[in-house]
Amino acid sequence: MLQKKSIVISAFLLLFLLPLSSGEPEKISLESSYRYTYNRTTGHHSELFFSSSLDLNPHIFLEGGFSSDFKVLPHNFYLHAGIEGLPSFLLYGMTLIQREYPDYEIRETTVNPTVVLLAGTIMELELGVAMRILNSDRETLSFHPAYRLEFHILRRPVYKLSVSIANFDRFHVGNVTDIFFMISNGFSFSGKVELIFDAAISNTGQVAMASFYSAFSAELGLRYRL
């Protein structure tokens, strides 16, 4: 078990560091962030994220990342491959996510193919299907709609502001009713370093017309473009 974990950690460290050795610096980015969440039912959560992305060519890019809840490493990981610009307003993505819940003896594996419509415009709509299985038990296999609607309010060289409504992010795909509202800020320094700050609220009852604001989260991180 320990050996398996070491392999996974090594693989992701390699993935995280791989872009450093690439010869095309403008197409590589590294990111690290910390997210705090208070959920009115399940309490306080902290998670530290590491991720990197690499543009292989103008149309294909790869992303990967892992995170820790300060108890388990890696707590979660994801791998993402995307095709963009064919045609210019579309982006196709495929994401594999694995999340560990050791307290509940559950390992959640999700495959999430998505399509981004109107990519690169002031509004993006991403739709997909999440296929989820727990502990490789076929009885738990389930399918969920995945959605993200994002508005780019401001896109200045030094500051970016967007708001989004979604039920998934890179590290987690929620249930269809797991709707969250996020405001994202990006402050750019020298064109290479970007400070990111996101804040979000979740509402467990919204989709069923029984609104209940159930969680708040804030994320602070740095993105470095080589």
Next chain:
Amino acid sequence: MKSFLLLISAAVLAGCSLGVDFAGFFSSYSTPDSRFEEKDDLPYHSDMASLEALSLTAEGYFFNIAVISDIHVKDDAPRHLEQFVDSCLSPDDIAILDCGDSTQSGYDYQFLSYKTVMDRAGIPWFAAIGNHDLYFEGWKSYRTMIGRSVYSVGIGEPGNRGSTLLIALDSANGTLGMKQLNWLKDLLSEQKDRWDHLVIFTHSQFFSTGVNTVVQFTDTEEIYFLMHLFETNGVDLVLMGHNHIWDDRKIKGVQYLTLDPLIKEGSEDSFVRITVTGADLTWERVMISGY
């Protein structure tokens, strides 16, 4: 901005005519925690004499419980519920469980209609509150006309063969809330060794049946917490509704059922009959036809 407000107003008005409270997208009258806090001040749904009769089922070696869900009573004549009560119950059914959305819009006349027919069954009945029951400030009517939304009821005496503890959870907002979750943890910890069987019934379902699933218990981590809690405390059966699509799964020894609605729209009509025979608890999906 004017167009946006016009759109919102139109949606709310359209919702009123459909019996759907679109204002509930932004705000609800009550929360899981506030309803939980009221639980000890509110009555059970059936009268106390019926409850005592259940607890006296000390020789309850054999009995049935009928389970229904998503009745969505809209008017004074809930035809499907009447047929269920008049034609589907058997003499061995000693209680009825309802997994919520008893009414379409949470109006008091809908609760009255529902309660009148349920009382006609002549056996104790117990409801779990659903999201539709909260519409249009429905909790105001529910709390006075139906009763508490979180509770447990025993059948038979603890320690006797066939003794069964029924636990109703309030998941009408897609979550239990921290207070109810802590109460459930303590209850299961205290009671798990006292009863032969533990049965939980609630409204929001844990599992999606496909991309056509548009409503569900919301937070995945909360679901995993509950699944682990049920598994480690020996819960036999978890009954849910909400989705209007039948689903049954057995995961780590716990049987999860998502019931059909007791209306014809979008699904087959059926109910579940639980049979307790001493240490054995079985269930059957009973199809209803001939409306």
